[in-house]
Amino acid sequence: MKQIHNRCKQSNLIALLLVGLAVSSPALAVGYSITDLGTLGGTYSFATGINDAGQVVGGAYIAGDATIHAFLYSGSTMRDLGSLGGTYSSAATGINATGQVVGYADQHSFLYSGSTMRDLGTLGGSLSQAYAINDTGQVVGAATATTVGNDAYHAYLYNGSTMSDLGTLGGKSSFASSINNAGQVVGRADIAGNVYYHAFLYSGSMMKDLGTLGGGLGSEATGINASGQVVGYSAISYGVSHAFLYSGSTMSDLGTLGGSNSYAAGINDAGQVVGYSRTASYAFHAFLYDGVNMVDMNSLLDLGSGWVLGRASGINNLGQIVGTGTINGQTHAYLMTPTTVPVPAAAWLLGSGLLGLIGVARRKAA
Numbered sequence: 001m002k003q004i005h006n007r008c009k010q011s012n013l014i015a016l017l018l019v020g021l022a023v024s025s026p027a028l029a030v031g032y033s034i035t036d037l038g039t040l041g042g043t044y045s046f047a048t049g050i051n052d053a054g055q056v057v058g059g060a061y062i063a064g065d066a067t068i069h070a071f072l073y074s075g076s077t078m079r080d081l082g083s084l085g086g087t088y089s090s091a092a093t094g095i096n097a098t099g100q101v102v103g104y105a106d107q108h109s110f111l112y113s114g115s116t117m118r119d120l121g122t123l124g125g126s127l128s129q130a131y132a133i134n135d136t137g138q139v140v141g142a143a144t145a146t147t148v149g150n151d152a153y154h155a156y157l158y159n160g161s162t163m164s165d166l167g168t169l170g171g172k173s174s175f176a177s178s179i180n181n182a183g184q185v186v187g188r189a190d191i192a193g194n195v196y197y198h199a200f201l202y203s204g205s206m207m208k209d210l211g212t213l214g215g216g217l218g219s220e221a222t223g224i225n226a227s228g229q230v231v232g233y234s235a236i237s238y239g240v241s242h243a244f245l246y247s248g249s250t251m252s253d254l255g256t257l258g259g260s261n262s263y264a265a266g267i268n269d270a271g272q273v274v275g276y277s278r279t280a281s282y283a284f285h286a287f288l289y290d291g292v293n294m295v296d297m298n299s300l301l302d303l304g305s306g307w308v309l310g311r312a313s314g315i316n317n318l319g320q321i322v323g324t325g326t327i328n329g330q331t332h333a334y335l336m337t338p339t340t341v342p343v344p345a346a347a348w349l350l351g352s353g354l355l356g357l358i359g360v361a362r363r364k365a366a
Contacts, residue, residue: 030319030338032300034307037073037333040080045071047322047333049094049132049266049314056322057101058333059091070103070112073335081112084119094132102130102139109141109158120158123165128156132178140176140185155187155202166202169209176202178223186221186230199232199246210246213253219244223266223273231264231273243275243289254289257296262287266314274312274321286312286323297321297336307334 039045042061050056056073062080070081070092083090086106093103101112109120109130122128125144133139139158145165146152155166155176168174171190174197179185185202191209199210199221210230212219217235224230230246236253243254243264256262259278267273273289279296286297286309297309310331312323321336 032297032321032336033339034301034305035335035337036327037335038078039332040069040071040078044068044331045078045333046324046331047073047313047335048092050316050320050322050335051095051097051099052316052318053097053099054316054318054320054335054337055095055099056333056335057092057095057103058322059089059103060333070101070105070110072099072101072112073333074099082117084108084110084117093130096133096137097135100133100137102133102141104129104141109139109143111139111158121163123154123156123163127153128163130158131176134179134181134183136181136183138179138183140179140187142173142175142187155185155189157183157185157202167207169198169200169207171197173197174200174207177221180224180226180228182226182228184224184228186224186232188218188220188232199230199234199244201228201230201246211251213242213244213251219251221246222264225267225271226269229267229271231267231275233263233275243273243277243287243294245271245273245289255294257285257287257294259283262294264289265312268315268317268319270317270319272315272319274315274323276311276323284310286310286321286325288312288315288321300336309334 040060041063042065045060047056047058059068060071068089070090072079083105088106090105091103092101095101107127109128111118123143123145125146128143130139130141142153143156145154153173155174156163169189170192171194174189176185176187188197189200190197196218199219201208213234213236215236219234221230221232233241234244235241241261243262245252257277258280262277264273264275276284277287279285288295288297307325307327309325312321315321319338325334
């Protein structure tokens with residue numbers, strides 16, 4: 001009976017140590033490495049999107065800093081995607097799982113697939129811009145809906161051959177900014193009277209007004225994930241906007257980094273949100289919202305990295321983040337990749353004690 005009692009005491013101690021190990025110290029902590037994506041020969045670049053393969057898109061000045069060209073960064077190489085043959089700049093705004101890229105060049109939407117840039121046209125006017133593409137190849141953006149010179153853009157959905165007008169919320173203009181693999185589209189649209197625009201969710205054939213964070217002002221949706229969670233920003237008073245997360249039927253204020261304004265730009269399927277916010281010193285800093293807290297992404301970098309991260313624009317399902325920051329006095333696109341940190345020393349010691357106790361228990365039982 002005494003042997004059984006001792007074994008019970010040892011089992012209880014082991015259980016307590018296991019609980020302590022689980023609660024006091026997580027097995028892994030997340031840190032980040034950062035990669036400077038460089039430029040196309042000029043001094044400036046910005047990143048707009050990333051897929052789960054870690055391919056990044058955006059825009060960069062070419063040599064001479066006269067023109068911005070769309071780029072695709074894959075592996076360790078930034079490739080110039082060129083233009084549609086005109087004299088205007090180009091920029092890439094979205095990329096899907098198969099590496100298809102969308103954006104705008106020479107004032108028209110483009111789809112870059114393989115090694116070819118294709119003009120997607122307009123809704124009857126002279127201008128269009130593409131902002132996102134899902135894994136089935138559906139593209140969303142905005143295009144002028146009437147004649148040259150008319151400034152009324154309408155959100156569109158491109159299905160491989162046809163550009164469809166998604167309409168508005170009763171006003172003049174609308175813009176589509178993101179689409180998930182279910183074909184749900186988000187963006188902003190003018191409401192009746194054209195004084196304010198509101199964030200919308202387009203699903204099926206209906207455009208739903210997502211409302212605002214209050215104050216009777218405007219809002220805009222910028223991203224949507226697989227489960228239909230939507231992010232964006234909403235004015236809460238004149239001149240003050242806050243990032244929001246819309247989930248279910250509730251729009252939640254994500255706050256700021258201590259300043260007056262914040263803007264959400266992207267969300268992954270785990271619900272992690274990225275964007276940028278004013279700090280207490282009035283500077284714009286990139287943020288990561290983990291479901292509980294809004295974290296200044298500059299605090300996630302090693303001291304002495306030399307970077308100041310001004311904006312985050314996209315996050316993939318591996319937690320990789322892209323955006324724009326300054327390094328060595330220049331503004332460059334960056335890629336941040338999560339890394340794992342060894343178990344803290346205290347947790348290691350606790351684990352060592354546990355292993356020792358298990359060894360003692362086995363010897364006594366033998």
